[in-house]
Amino acid sequence: MNEKLFLRNPEDSELGRxxxxxxxxxxxxxxxxxxxxKKLATEVQSTEAGVYRYFENKHRLLLYIVDWYWSWQEYRLIFHTHNLNNAEEKIKKSIRILAAQVEDDIATDYINEKILCEIVMSEGAKSxxxxxxxxxxxxxFFKPYKDLSARLAGYISAYNxxxxxxxxLATSIIEMAHSQKFFMQNLPSLTDFTNAKSNRTVxxxxxxxxxxxxSPGN
Amino acid sequence: MNEKLFLRNPEDSELGRxxxxxxxxxxxxxxxxxxxxKKLATEVQSTEAGVYRYFENKHRLLLYIVDWYWSWQEYRLIFHTHNLNNAEEKIKKSIRILAAQVEDDIATDYINEKILCEIVMSEGAKSxxxxxxxxxxxxxFFKPYKDLSARLAGYISAYNxxxxxxxxLATSIIEMAHSQKFFMQNLPSLTDFTNAKSNRTVxxxxxxxxxxxxSPGN
DNA sequence: TTATTTATGATAGTTTTACTATCATTTTAA
DNA sequence: TTAAAATGATAGTAAAACTATCATAAATAA
Incomplete structure (x- = not known):
């Protein structure tokens, strides 16, 4: 994680986590x-000043968790495309990862990826x-997002x-994967998706x- | 304009405008x-309470100007596609309108469309x-946006x-037209566009x- | 034209947010 | 075991986001 995002590394202490x-x-x-x-301090049973020792302000904290999310997504992308040997498969897998319903990864005990994904959907752009x-x-501060986008762009260029x-295109895929899910949940008439299991999916x-x-013609 | 957006119609008075x-x-x-x-009140040479008589809060005001923008864009779309007799041309024209560098329309004396477009680009999603x-x-409150999106979706369905x-797709076109312009200005590595005149345009x-x-194959 | 409604201006006050500062105490690391 | 670092407790400030009151000016209806 980018060290400029925090005053004290939240990974290193119980309070931070x-x-x-x-x-x-x-x-x-x-x-x-x-x-x-203040509200957060109540939740973690510490004080406002205590939280301020970790993050300068709430926007930095948002950047931190959003960056964490994009780094995690890039890691998943690398992991799952690593064994694939053609660009087409890599792109398909990447889209599947980005568009999928994220589930909590129990390997990271203090971060709930499912909820984090919801936050990125509805608050991410504010970063x-x-x-x-x-x-x-x-x-x-936007390096993790850019890295993910650049990786997908790389697969696209490898394909064609x-x-x-x-x-x-890479940036649009990432953006749309999240915005279409947001619209589906909140303003469904802006999409062609329903919550029901349908073959029309994001x-x-x-x-x-x-x-x-x-496609190679283009 | 949706009457629930304001407490007093800003169009009807000098102060409102x-x-x-x-x-x-x-x-x-x-x-x-x-x-x-408070800052706005200083600009219009009135008082904070004066502004609160028109809008409940700043979010309603944002919705008002964003709605105004989408209504204006839909009007332009209708106007410029009205004489076109095939769906392909209507879609092309619509994309051109949405992706174009907006210029101030002097017909509306108290609204600067060019600046309004910048706001929709960088603050619109917050609505x-x-x-x-x-x-x-x-x-x-999102009717103007939905109407515009539905109109473009209609052209798409007419075409195929x-x-x-x-x-x-319609929603994505509208979103991307704005987000790609934002990225081009602020995080250019996320795009393939430069500010210079290039044939690679949004x-x-x-x-x-x-x-x-x-295309009809799909 | 006057009476009355309506809009605006001026001022004041409240609660919450977004911080900063200080000092005592506990925990951790050398 | 001692010094350094982290935390807790408390207090304080400036600004934001409102709400309320009252006087006055402008528009309108009788």
């Missing part, structure tokens, strides 16, 4: 706007939609080196669109 | 988080990324009635992708 764990729960429960360090994107970018928009929408776009 | 006009300027200048009714989306949706994801990216996805 409780801060991360309870932040994820609390942000998901009340939303990022209503989330305050970069600020007046200080430029500084945050300079501080490399002539395709002109590998980065934009995954097949993205897969169809991607391969149509990058 | 100044509130809208200066909100657009001020939100663009300092960002939605730092934007307060629905809240814990009260469901209520806001019930109050029909067998295409399975017209709504998701417009051609979206057009290529759209027609690849909906």
């Amino acid at each position: 409780k801060i991360i764990s309870n932040s994820i729960q609390l942000i998901n429960k009340i939303g990022f706007e209503a989330f305050t360090f 970069f939609l600020t007046k200080h994107v430029a500084e945050d970018n300079k501080a490399k 080196p002539k395709y002109k928009y590998p980065h934009s 995954n097949s929408f993205l897969e169809d669109m991607t391969f149509a776009a990058i | 100044k509130i809208i006009s200066n909100s657009i300027q001020l939100i663009n200048k300092i960002g939605f988080e730092a934007f307060t009714f 629905f990324l809240t814990k009260h989306v469901a209520e806001d949706n019930k109050a029909k 009635p067998k295409y399975k994801y017209p709504h998701s 417009n051609s990216f979206l057009e290529d992708m759209t027609f690849a996805a909906i």
Whole structure:
């Protein structure tokens, strides 16, 4: 994790891990706007000042958990595509990972990936939609997202080196995987998906669109 | 405009119009988080209480200007596709309108569409990324966006009635048109576009992708 | 034209947020 | 075992996000 994101590394102490764990729960429960360090302090049974020793402000904390999520997704992507030997399969697997319903990974005891995924869906964009994107970018706060996007773009270029928009397409796949899930849950008329098991899934929408776009003719 | 968005219709008075006009300027200048009714009151040379007589809170004001923007975009779409007689041309024109660099429309004297477009790019998602989306949706606050999306989805279905994801594709086009422009300006490595005049534009990216996805084979 | 409603201005007050500061105490590491 | 580091407890400040009151000005209806 980027060390500039925190004042004290939350991984290194019990309190730090409780801060991360309870932040994820609390942000998901009340939303990022209503989330305050005071409320979080109550949850972790510490004080406001105690939380401020770990994170400068709540936006940094959001960046931390969002970065954690993207790093984790890239790790999963590497792990699951590692043994695949052609670009087509790698792209398909990547889309499946990104569009899938995330389940909690018990290997990480203080982070609930399922809830974290919900947060990234509904609060993730707020990590970069600020007046200080430029500084945050300079501080490399968006590196995990960029790395993931670049990796997928790499697979796209490997599949079709002539395709002109590998980065934009990769970023769009990642964005749409989350936004379509958000719309499906909250503004379903903006999508063609229902919660019921259907063959019209975010995954097949993205897969169809991607391969149509990058098919060797293009 | 949806009457539930405001307490007093800002169109009907000088102060109301100044509130809208200066909100657009001020939100663009300092960002939605730092934007307060007190600062706005200073700009319009009125008082905080004065602004609160028009809008319940700043989120309603954001919804108001964002809704205004989508209504305006749909109007432009209708106007410019009206004389076209085939779906392909309508889709191409729609994408061009959505991806284009918006210029100020002098017909609307107190609204600067160019700045408004910037706001929708960097703050627009905050209008629905809240814990009260469901209520806001019930109050029909997202109708202008949905109408625009449904119209584009209609053109897509007219072009290829067998295409399975017209709504998701339409929504994605609208979202990507804005997010790709945001990334181009702020996190350019996530895209394949440069500010320089190039044939790799958001417009051609979206057009290529759209027609690849909906070509009659699919 | 006057009476009355309605909009605005001026001011004040409350609760919550987003911090910063201080000092005592506990825990950990050398 | 001692010093350093982390935590807890408490207090305080400035600004944000409202709500309330009352006087005055402008618009409108009788």
